Amino acid sequence: MVVRTLEALMARPLTEQDKSEIWDLVMGGGTHGRVGKQVGRHQSVVQNLIASTGGVRPVVRSRHAGRLTLVEREDIAAGVAAGLSLRAIGTSLGRAPSTISRELQRNGGRRRYRPSVAEQAAWDRATRPKVCKLALNPVLREHVIEGLRLQWSPEQITGWLKVEFPHNPELRVSHETIYLSLFVQSKGRLSQLLTRELRTGRGVRRAGRISVRGQGRGQIVDALHISERPAEAEDRAVPGHWEGDMVSGSSNTHVATLVERTSRFVLLVKLEAKMKRPRFSAALIRVAALG
Secondary structure, three states: OHHHHHHHHHHOOOOHHHHHHHHHHHHOOOOHHHHHHHHOOOHHHHHHHHHOOOOOOOOOOOOOOOOOOHHHHHHHHHHHHOOOOHHHHHHHHOOOHHHHHHHHHHOOHHHHOOHHHHHHHHHHHOOOOOOOHHHHOHHHHHHHHHHHHOOOOHHHHHHHHHHHOOOOHHHOOOHHHHHHHHHHHOOHHHHHHHHOOOOOOOOOOOOOOOOOOOOOOOOOOOOOOHHHOOHHHHOOOOOOOEEEEEEEOHHHOEEEEEEEOOOOOEEEEEEOOOOOHHHHHHHHHHHHHHO
């Protein structure tokens, strides 16, 4: 019963508060798995949320202070029904007559104006993101793709465009716009053209603070930092200090390397398989003794 309740909680739809918390944790450097554990959701839920916007946090929609409100639109409808002039309606609302005129023209005129319909239409027009700049300007798009094929970063492409076309504002684009076009706004073939040329190879933007530090991945357990080795090994004054490493090649092949720091004498040992740290360390010690 407890298991079923837990599964039901994890499967429930994400609320806006849930999404905000996930974004806060991810932008703070949390990995998808760690964030999922913190919010009590499966890792895939976090991944799907982040991937849905290309790894770019959506901007919270809000009304600009200068835009007409629903209450003002209702007052406009009342003024129209009463037969008031545009100037009279504007004066009562503290708005210019031209603002009232544009509002009516956009939404069916005096005879068909409806406040709720006009309000929804205004929100729809303000929806972001708009069609990406690279989709609308094919010349600019080709220059950006050319830069990406040369393995340039979006920042480098932006700087190059400023130098190459100093007097053509149509061929200017910020690096942030390129990232948004790559991960959020571009769709279909345009998206494939752009993201496959990005040198990171990612299809989702990744927060710079994301790290696997402290998770044990890609780290040697109980390792001593190279700065902690003895001084005589550091300056190569005393022979007998060896440096060991393992080189992995194709087809699951591995070679152990041992270098004596003073003489630079090298030993290469073919390994039958990749070894864990304890076995590998023991094998290096035996080889060094033989050398």
